[in-house]
Amino acid sequence: MGICDESGALMSGEEPILAMAVQRDRGNGLGGGFAGYGIYPEFPDHFCFHMMYHDLKAKEEAEAILDQHFLIEVAEPMPTRPVKGITDAPLLWRYFMTPHAHLLEEREVTAEDYVVSVVMLVNARVDGAFVASSGKNMGAFKGVGYPEEIGHYFRLEEYAGHTWVGHNRFPTNTPGWWGGAHPFTLLDWSIVHNGEISSYGINSRYLEQFGYTCSLGTDTEVAAYLFDLLLRRHKLPLELACKALAPALWTEIDRMDPEQAALMSSLRAVYGPGMLNGPFAIVLGFNGGMVALNDRIKLRPLVAARSGSKLMVASEESAIRTIMPEPDDVWMPKAGEPVIARVKGMDLPFHSQLHASPAEISCAVTAVETACEIEEVAV
Amino acid sequence: MQQTFVQPEFRVKIDYDKCHKCGRCVQQCGWGVYDFNERPIPHDEKCRACHRCVTYCPAHCITIEKNTLAFRDNDNWSTDARKAVWKQAETGGVLLTSMGNPRPYERIFDKLVLDACQVTNPSIDPLREPMELRTYLGRKSDSVAVEPNGTGGFKLAGSTGLERNVKLDTPIIFAPMSYGSVSLNVHRSLAMAAERCGILMNTGEGGLHEDLYPYQDNVIVQVASGRFGVSPEYLQRGAAIEIKIGQGAKPGIGGHLPGEKIDREVSSTRMIPQGSDAISPAPHHDIYSIEDLRQLIYALKEASGYKTVGVKIAAVHNVAAIASGIVRAGADYIYLDGFKGGTGAAPQVIRDHIGIPIEIALAAVDQRLRDEGIRNQTSIIAAGSIRSSADAAKAIALGADVVAIGTATLLALGCHLCQSCHTGKCSWGITTQKPELTRRIDPEWGAERLTNLIHAWSHELQEILGALGVNAVESLRGSRERLRSVGLDEQTCRILGVKPAGL
Numbered sequence: 001m002g003i004c005d006e007s008g009a010l011m012s013g014e015e016p017i018l019a020m021a022v023q024r025d026r027g028n029g030l031g032g033g034f035a036g037y038g039i040y041p042e043f044p045d046h047f048c049f050h051m052m053y054h055d056l057k058a059k060e061e062a063e064a065i066l067d068q069h070f071l072i073e074v075a076e077p078m079p080t081r082p083v084k085g086i087t088d089a090p091l092l093w094r095y096f097m098t099p100h101a102h103l104l105e106e107r108e109v110t111a112e113d114y115v116v117s118v119v120m121l122v123n124a125r126v127d128g129a130f131v132a133s134s135g136k137n138m139g140a141f142k143g144v145g146y147p148e149e150i151g152h153y154f155r156l157e158e159y160a161g162h163t164w165v166g167h168n169r170f171p172t173n174t175p176g177w178w179g180g181a182h183p184f185t186l187l188d189w190s191i192v193h194n195g196e197i198s199s200y201g202i203n204s205r206y207l208e209q210f211g212y213t214c215s216l217g218t219d220t221e222v223a224a225y226l227f228d229l230l231l232r233r234h235k236l237p238l239e240l241a242c243k244a245l246a247p248a249l250w251t252e253i254d255r256m257d258p259e260q261a262a263l264m265s266s267l268r269a270v271y272g273p274g275m276l277n278g279p280f281a282i283v284l285g286f287n288g289g290m291v292a293l294n295d296r297i298k299l300r301p302l303v304a305a306r307s308g309s310k311l312m313v314a315s316e317e318s319a320i321r322t323i324m325p326e327p328d329d330v331w332m333p334k335a336g337e338p339v340i341a342r343v344k345g346m347d348l349p350f351h352s353q354l355h356a357s358p359a360e361i362s363c364a365v366t367a368v369e370t371a372c373e374i375e376e377v378a379v
Numbered sequence: 380m381q382q383t384f385v386q387p388e389f390r391v392k393i394d395y396d397k398c399h400k401c402g403r404c405v406q407q408c409g410w411g412v413y414d415f416n417e418r419p420i421p422h423d424e425k426c427r428a429c430h431r432c433v434t435y436c437p438a439h440c441i442t443i444e445k446n447t448l449a450f451r452d453n454d455n456w457s458t459d460a461r462k463a464v465w466k467q468a469e470t471g472g473v474l475l476t477s478m479g480n481p482r483p484y485e486r487i488f489d490k491l492v493l494d495a496c497q498v499t500n501p502s503i504d505p506l507r508e509p510m511e512l513r514t515y516l517g518r519k520s521d522s523v524a525v526e527p528n529g530t531g532g533f534k535l536a537g538s539t540g541l542e543r544n545v546k547l548d549t550p551i552i553f554a555p556m557s558y559g560s561v562s563l564n565v566h567r568s569l570a571m572a573a574e575r576c577g578i579l580m581n582t583g584e585g586g587l588h589e590d591l592y593p594y595q596d597n598v599i600v601q602v603a604s605g606r607f608g609v610s611p612e613y614l615q616r617g618a619a620i621e622i623k624i625g626q627g628a629k630p631g632i633g634g635h636l637p638g639e640k641i642d643r644e645v646s647s648t649r650m651i652p653q654g655s656d657a658i659s660p661a662p663h664h665d666i667y668s669i670e671d672l673r674q675l676i677y678a679l680k681e682a683s684g685y686k687t688v689g690v691k692i693a694a695v696h697n698v699a700a701i702a703s704g705i706v707r708a709g710a711d712y713i714y715l716d717g718f719k720g721g722t723g724a725a726p727q728v729i730r731d732h733i734g735i736p737i738e739i740a741l742a743a744v745d746q747r748l749r750d751e752g753i754r755n756q757t758s759i760i761a762a763g764s765i766r767s768s769a770d771a772a773k774a775i776a777l778g779a780d781v782v783a784i785g786t787a788t789l790l791a792l793g794c795h796l797c798q799s800c801h802t803g804k805c806s807w808g809i810t811t812q813k814p815e816l817t818r819r820i821d822p823e824w825g826a827e828r829l830t831n832l833i834h835a836w837s838h839e840l841q842e843i844l845g846a847l848g849v850n851a852v853e854s855l856r857g858s859r860e861r862l863r864s865v866g867l868d869e870q871t872c873r874i875l876g877v878k879p880a881g882l
């Protein structure tokens with residue numbers, strides 16, 4: 001489920017809870033979660049880490065890493081309330097932080113790459129610690145339970161955001177655990193996902209080439225990293241990133257005009273290992289909107305609706321009717337056709353920055369043409 | 380003459396009650412097994428068990444049996460080992476043979492099994508849904524740069540290299556087999572089938588006969604150490620150019636085409652004198668280091684207007700490091716040939732004991748290129764005993780973009796793996812230049828059989844993809860998660876990047 005008010009008006013966290021509650025029987029109580037955008041207006045430029053710790057030892061170790069890399073402005077327990085059905089919660093903390101400027105300079109990386117590397121480090125190195133979210137002015141609230149229970153547990157009604165995504169989980173491949181619930185996030189990206197990526201094996205190997213470590217073994221993780229790679233690092237427009245992940249069939253490409261055919265064939269050939277194959281309906285949330293995408297032969301349900309400035313997507317129309325009883329328009333998005341919501345006046349995050357990816361840097365000696373491109377980047 | 384110790388391998392049995400005494404067997408046999416004196420009289424010692432006579436006997440009265448002559452049991456000295464010593468004691472020569480390594484090395488493909496979808500991710504029905512096999516052979520960029528196209532959309536900003544790739548309708552191509560080692564009719568069959576299937580045939584190191592010029596867009600032209608048949612025009616004609624460094628069946632040694640197989644046509648295609656042995660050197664005499672290879676790659680690119688240039692190497696111990704160097708030297712694809720690959724002629728000791736399995740080499744190379752972040756810059760062709768679509772699917776899952784098949788194509792044309800290609804007497808008309816034998820292959824018939832084979836395997840690949848729940852071959856390529864080992868040791872599993880079944 002995803003809902004975005006393109007006017008930028010804020011919605012209480014109660015709305016996504018209601019939209020998820022009506023789809024209760026799509027899950028089994030082993031995972032529910034939400035992500036909200038625009039929820040921390042008092043800290044718009046701080047990276048906010050939502051952390052999960054199994055014990056105090058994990059907290060100490062993870063905090064040591066965070067402290068080493070960031071100037072920590074605020075460190076506090078997540079506000080929660082006791083809710084029937086939510087048990088065995090880990091220690092939940094949040095941190096508002098800025099990267100140490102001297103370390104950024106030393107490593108010659110962008111703040112985002114820096115944050116990604118710390119997230120990977122904490123998740124991979126610290127046993128019992130998990131980064132639930134790591135973006136600016138956003139946060140993920142998730143755990144083991146039905147989504148409406150999780151929403152109440154995190155006191156979501158006390159937050160207000162312009163964009164919300166929500167998820168109800170029926171775990172199959174990985175056991176139901178707090179970190180494994182959706183949304184899965186990285187930086188500002190959050191992903192909720194209905195389905196299963198049958199191409200997980202090659203997607204994760206592809207991402208490893210670019211320095212991503214797929215440590216959770218879930219397909220949602222690869223979707224998040226792929227969006228990060230395509231949008232933030234390769235600077236693809238949102239529409240084309242979606243086309244790389246759910247590309248047109250060759251028979252369709254062959255019928256396009258030469259300019260579009262060249263573009264689409266290149267996307268397929270270059271990003272083939274990243275293509276998400278198998279049944280999925282995913283919603284990607286970001287600071288400034290969201291995009292919903294179905295797999296290329298529409299093996300999972302996805303309904304979209306618009307009511308005024310609000311765009312909403314969900315697995316079931318019932319969820320939409322709960323929030324917007326009489327929408328202006330309701331439709332079934334076509335296979336592989338992205339549904340995009342953009343908050344007025346907000347850019348796609350990270351799009352103005354320029355830097356080369358590790359793979360681009362490592363290929364300097366391979367071909368004349370490639371070498372020339374690298375020189376331009378170096379300048 | 381000294382009596383040979385080596386007894387015939389086979390017994391030719393004729394049921395004379397059924398025999399028509401027509402002499403068809405005498406005419407069909409390329410090995411001269413039969414004399415005819417009112418009825419066919421077989422000479423067992425000449426029989427290669429190629430079954431040409433059996434297939435064409437109108438009375439179905441011929442059977443070929445193993446010569447069951449008893450030897451005293453000895454697990455250390457196999458019968459073959461004893462025979463080899465006798466043969467060499469008699470001749471003083473290197474034992475020559477052909478086709479692929481027949482020894483009982485572990486067959487890793489047979490210990491790998493594929494995954495399938497159940498419930499949570501559905502399988503896809505290839506009879507009702509699109510199931511895409513199209514593959515592009517060649518170097519691609521690491522990312523795609525775009526710019527606004529002026530009408531609200533986007534267009535490419537700069538090249539991604541795709542325009543120089545070779546488009547394949549299915550990820551199976553024909554392996555290099557030279558005109559000379561095989562007959563022109565075999566080449567015609569391969570070229571016609573390649574065109575019909577939207578794939579490629581490969582000249583091997585024997586040049587491109589002018590009869591194949593109409594099919595040039597479906598031909599890889601090879602440049603090997605002998606430079607046979609190489610000219611500027613030859614390079615211009617290929618869809619891609621391949622530098623052959625080594626061959627899986629005989630890593631580290633050159634090629635040898637005996638003078639008997641070099642008739643007028645072969646001579647003019649290869650640009651060498653008629654009747655002279657065509658011996659290609661073991662190394663390229665202008666390649667003694669990786670930078671020399673780089674220079675040849677770019678010389679060929681310059682000469683051909685920047686066509687796709689690939690490099691074929693045999694699978695050897697440090698193949699991963701070599702492959703990395705080859706990619707960085709500018710090769711657009713790497714052709715990896717495993718040690719079970721076939722050959723038209725090779726010393727038996729080389730064929731049977733040198734090189735490593737394609738499964739291992741492929742896995743090591745694919746991982747190495749990924750570790751270095753240069754996997755997108757090349758395509759990998761895997762070959763060396765791809766026996767079925769299952770082998771092809773497993774090779775693709777291990778990391779191959781494309782598989783190449785040689786032995787399987789010859790089997791389709793009648794080959795019975797008698798391992799005697801080097802004699803030039805192939806009764807099936809495949810590995811011979813004798814006109815009375817080569818005319819046994821009608822190119823139209825051959826092309827149809829090869830097209831059938833490629834279509835059959837492609838359909839099977841689609842079935843496999845459907846079972847795996849993906850509808851494009853790029854989602855299987857390198858997806859080792861979809862493979863499991865049954866009975867491979869831990870170390871091999873680690874190298875292959877494959878988990879044991881149950882995990």
